[in-house]
Amino acid sequence: MSQLQGYSGKAKQLLERAGVKIGDEIRVVSGKGEMRGILMARYELAEPDYIVIKLRNGYNVGIRVADGVKVEKIADAEAPAFRPPPPPAMKPNLPRVAIVSTGGTIASRVDYRTGGVRAALSAADLLSIVPELADIAQISAEILFSVYSENLTISHWRAMAEKVNDLIRSGEDGVVIAHGTDTMGYTAAALSFALQNPPIPVVLVGAQRSSDRPSSDAATNLIAAVDTAANAPFGEVVVCMHKWHSDDTIAIHRGVRVVKLHTSSRDAFKSINAEPLAFRTKAGLVINDNRFNKRGSDNYQFSPTFDDRAMLVKFYPGMPPETLQILREKLRIRGFILEGTGLGHVSSSFIPVARQLVEEGVFIGMTSQCKFGRVNMYVYDNGRDLMRAGITPLDDMLAETALVKLMWSLGKLGENADREAVAELMTRNLVGEMNNRSMPTGW
Amino acid sequence: MIDYKAVGLKVGLEVHRQLDTSKKLFCDCPTEAVEGGKVVEFRRYLREAQSELGTVDPAAIFEAKKRKEIIYQANTGNVCLVEMDEEPPHPINREAVEVALIASLLMNATPVDEVHVMRKIVIDGSNTTGFQRTCIIAVGGSVRAGEKEIPIQTITLEEDAARIVEARRREAVYDLSRLGVPLIEISTAPVIQSPEEAVKAAKAIGDILRATGKVKRGLGTVRQDLNISISGGALTEIKGVQELELIAKVVENEVKRQLHLLDIAEELRRRGVRESDLVFSPVDVTEVFRNTGSKVVKRKLAESARVFALRLPRFAGLLSLEKWPGIRLGAELAAHAKAWGDVEGIFHTDELPAYGISAEEVEEIRKALECGADDAAVLVVSDEHSAMDALKAVLERAKEAIRGVPEETRAARPDGTTTYMRPRPGAARMYPETDIPPMTITQEYIESLRSRLPPTLEETAKRLQQKYNLSKQLVQQLIDQEVNDVFERIVEKYGVQPSVVAATLTETLTSLRREGVAVDELPTSLFEELFQLLKEGVFAKEAIRDILAWAAANRGRSVMDAVNALNVRAPPREELEKAIDELIAKNQEMLNDKKIVSRLMGDLMKVYRGRVDGAVLNRLLMERIEAARARG
Structure with missing residues (x-):
């Protein structure tokens, strides 16, 4: 980290001349008077030519660097004396749960002197911040990588799957993956296909409010996730997040059925065309759907290969059908998932393009942008014509899940897989991503 | 009569006032109360993120110990996802910043060049986030309290907290309507030296805030905190004095309380009591009360509570010692017991026998504790866990009595006395609100505000007197009762005779208020309707009093409803x-x-x-x- 992080222009020159660095106590004298405080880092996006100091009362203020402004050092920065409280002792009789961190901070400390937020990295750190975990499981923790979830790729999915597979082999009773929420739904689907019917729960967890704030949902979600990993009767890949605005109920969603539907609210994650698998309430875990792979089952299949030459295309009125051709040529796309309208439609102008792509061996699957409900391409002429052109309806599968499943199928079947084989795999329910019975919702 | 100079009184004021902006500080919700509307209720827990410094804050421990489940009520009429902590804050409300800047300039304070919003940790549940967003708008400046210039330290803008509806044993219920209403806070230097001076300084600050024309009025819109100390005493922070007149009383009472505690400390030292004499060895004396005549104790025992007693060596006579009414060490011990121990209160031997507890029972307790004649005993009737917490708090407070006056935060009561709330927080636990970019305040903007500063209340009074030909007295009443704006708007809008409007808004309302009519809850819009109809000749001015009384008793109904109900409609x-x-x-x-x-x-x-x-x-x-x- 630079000694004058975020500063530029006149402010930087002035600070350099005064020989001060971030964290030093300084005096700033201007035409308006004198101010003393600790020099703070500056946001890179903020206006240049301001110096930010923290006053003794804890407030930050910005001081404009105009002509005649003087800066003097009063004292060097104090190194923070970091004394975390001792973590509670592990209880040897409890299940073993591994927490794998991939990004975001599920637990953190705040340095009120500088405003810095530091993530808890080790198991001991995590336990000292969320001591409740020690009553649920014997925790181990490790950092696989630290990536914003929007920057994840199929290679990260593979790495996560391999890590979990190792942990399964080494005898953990459950695995928790701390994940940024933006693409947690995609990762959940990817792990669901890569780790089919795992013998233990694989629980993805995140937070919608950062863990440095007292109201963060991180700790409650994490406690529920560890409890699920340690004690749930199923071996499934699930996502563990708030059910609603309240902290008292956490929903445990099936990985292939869940999607983020709100930008900021704690209850952003919802199961689509399915009920959550379970809830965790004050009374503990409550199973909500009995159709699951049992913990300890022996039909585990590990298959972590993905091919990212697949694409999710959202149809809109007036969309030029050549889009698909261009994408195919530019990116060597092997398969498309269309997010069509209603029961599964795109404009009939797509028919010739679709027919040609299918003939070239490209898989085209149809899902609905309605999110809720199932596609049915028999109801209208256009749907039947689209199917005749070779488009495959994908039932009640989420579009995002269909994309991930296509990437996985292409990886699994290999470079020379023919379109029919892909279509066969895509239309076969593997891990609960499709269901032939639609249920009423919202009651 | 206390010689305040001689005792070394120092008072600093923090005056908080709600701003009357159209929107809240960090979202677009209205700042007005709403009636009816859909109410969403949800539950939360708060846990403070650990401090990097590893330091332990006494106030934070206090709240953490009392960790409660918090129930929030959100009326969607004036609460959105931002107050629910489900959406990041919107950029700071510029209207509120402008009002704060105008107030700053009126006090000759220096606005900061760039405003940085901070998060100040508050985990009692009054903020859904667990922190209060606050920022410094200006520093320095002064106000005049009589002959004395009182320096201002800071002028800050912050979000008001949620209103507590109910504090249950393990739950607290908050209404979110008030959360996010802009609040200006003016902090003075601790240079005030008498109760009267404190009142004058608060009034001077209040007058300047009102001159902005953008502050809310009425119950709960003003809150004054007082930082009070005397020589040899300690800094006490007293929260939530709502009425100006009460400030003098609170200061006076706090000085008396500290003097009394200093006297007691001296007496304890004279008696040779040392902190090491105070040992935590509570005794279960439930058996003593097996056949008690005390209804209170009987009731609690029936709820399977037990009675625990603790000896306070050589404290006899000091717990009830009362030089000034209501100021007793016993009351301090009781408040600590309640705050830390979740108990209803304590009994102590200085006040017993009483409450149905007999002399024989007291004697048995003394025997059980092996009390000497000059020892006191404290009793708690509760479950064991709460009782131990309460008695530990009593013991700690008793130790402090030997030292003198402890630093603490106290809450003001409507009668001007105060009660223990919590330990004083350490250095403010603040860190930047990274969701809100800093806001620059340019010199040009400040100059343009300076060139159009609103008139002071004195100037307004003079103008009203001349323009509307009203007596100085009547105008002063309009201003003191904070209705001069309403007065002027109504006179200008409906052309009603100024003296009638002024008399209604002052004398009529005052007299109705005295009779206990809830006129302060009448909306401004009702007065507008009143004078519009009066101007139209729908009724005569003689009916105004009855109409207002009727409207206060029939909330939500119109003036026309009142006219019909009272049968005061003028004939054609x-x-x-x-x-x-x-x-x-x-x-x-x-x-x-x-x-x-x-x-x-x-x-x-x-x-x-x-x-x-x-x-x-x-x-x-x-x-x-x-x-x-x-x-x-």
């Missing part, structure tokens, strides 16, 4: 003329008598008082008499 002119003509005809013989006007006027007023303005009636009567005379 034709009906009135007909009635007058008939009356004249009946008194034909008096037609040329000079007294006819006053005589008939009396008869008419009997019928039309409150419905027709006396002057209007008089004018009409004269007209009809003239007409009758002309007809011969």
Whole structure:
């Protein structure tokens, strides 16, 4: 980290001349008077030519660097004396749960002197911040990588799957993956296909409010996730997040059925065309759907290969059908998932393009942008014509899940897989991503 | 009489006032209360992120120990996802910043060049986030309290907290409507040296805030915190003094309390009591009360509570010692027990036998604790866990009594006394609100505000007097009662006689208030309707008092409803003329008598008082008499 992080222009020159660095106590004298405080880092996006100091009362203020402004050092920065409280002792009789961190901070400390937020990295750190975990499981923790979830790729999915597979082999009773929420739904689907019917729960967890704030949902979600990993009767890949605005109920969603539907609210994650698998309430875990792979089952299949030459295309009125051709040529796309309208439609102008792509061996699957409900391409002429052109309806599968499943199928079947084989795999329910019975919702 | 200079009194003021902006500080919700509307209820827990410094804050421990489940009520009429902590804050409300800057300039304070919003940790549940967003707008400046210049330290803008609805044993219920309303805070240097000076300084600050024309008025919109210390005493922070008049009383009481505690400390030292003498060895004395005549104890025992007693060596006589009414060490011990131990209160031997507890029972307790004649004992009736917490708090507080006055945060009560709230927080736990970018305040902007500063209240008073030809007294009442804005708007909008509007807003309301009528809850819009209808001649000004009383008793109903219900609607002119003509005809013989006007006027007023303005009636009567005379 630079000694004058975020500063530029006149402010930087002035600070350099005064020989001060971030964290030093300084005096700033201007035409308006004198101010003393600790020099703070500056946001890179903020206006240049301001110096930010923290006053003794804890407030930050910005001081404009105009002509005649003087800066003097009063004292060097104090190194923070970091004394975390001792973590509670592990209880040897409890299940073993591994927490794998991939990004975001599920637990953190705040340095009120500088405003810095530091993530808890080790198991001991995590336990000292969320001591409740020690009553649920014997925790181990490790950092696989630290990536914003929007920057994840199929290679990260593979790495996560391999890590979990190792942990399964080494005898953990459950695995928790701390994940940024933006693409947690995609990762959940990817792990669901890569780790089919795992013998233990694989629980993805995140937070919608950062863990440095007292109201963060991180700790409650994490406690529920560890409890699920340690004690749930199923071996499934699930996502563990708030059910609603309240902290008292956490929903445990099936990985292939869940999607983020709100930008900021704690209850952003919802199961689509399915009920959550379970809830965790004050009374503990409550199973909500009995159709699951049992913990300890022996039909585990590990298959972590993905091919990212697949694409999710959202149809809109007036969309030029050549889009698909261009994408195919530019990116060597092997398969498309269309997010069509209603029961599964795109404009009939797509028919010739679709027919040609299918003939070239490209898989085209149809899902609905309605999110809720199932596609049915028999109801209208256009749907039947689209199917005749070779488009495959994908039932009640989420579009995002269909994309991930296509990437996985292409990886699994290999470079020379023919379109029919892909279509066969895509239309076969593997891990609960499709269901032939639609249920009423919202009651 | 206390010589405040001699005791070394130092008071610093923090005046908080809600701003009357159209939107909240960090979202677009209205700042007004709403009635009815859909209410969403949700539950939360708060846990403080650990501090990197690993330091332990006494106030934070206090709240963490009392960790409660928090129930929030959100009325969607004035609460959105931002107050629910489900959406990041919107950029800071520029209108609120402008009001704070105007107030700063009126106090000759120096605005900061760039405003940085901070998060100040508050985990009692009053903020859904677990912190209060706050920022410094200006520093320095001063106000005049009489002859004395009181320096201002900071002027900050912050979000108001949620209002507590109910504190249950393990739960607290908050209403989110108030959360996010802009609040300005003016902090003075601790240079105030007497209760009167504190009142003057608070009034001076209040007057400047009101001059901005953008502050809310009424119950709960103003809160004053006082930082009080005397030589040899300690800094006490007293929260939530709502009335200006109460400030003097609170200061006086706090000085007395600290003097009393210093006296007790001296006496304890004289008696040779040392902190090491105070040992935590509570004794279960439930058996003593097996057949007690005390209803309170009996009731608690029936709820399977137990009685625990603790000896306070050589404290006898000091717990009830009362030099000034209400100021006793016993009350301090009880408040600590309640705050830390979740118990209803304590009994102590200085006040026993009483509450149905017999002398024999007291004697048995003393025996059980092996109390000497000059020892005191404290009793708690509760479950064991709470009782131990309470007695530990009592013991700690008793140790502090030997040292003198502990630093603490206290809450003001409506009678001017205060009660223990929590330990004083350490250095503010603040860190940047990274969701809100800093806001620059340019010199040009400041200069443009400076060039159009609003008039002071004094200047406004002078202008009102001249413009509306009102007495100085009446204008002062309008200003003191914070209705000068409403007055002016109504007079300008409806052209009603200024003296009638002024008298209604001051004298009429004051007298109704005295009778216990809830006139302060009447919305401004109701007064607008009142004077509009008055101007239109729908009723006479004599009916105003009754209409307001009716409206206060029938919230949500209109002035027109009141007019109909009270039957004070003025009759149409034709009906009135007909009635007058008939009356004249009946008194034909008096037609040329000079007294006819006053005589008939009396008869008419009997019928039309409150419905027709006396002057209007008089004018009409004269007209009809003239007409009758002309007809011969």
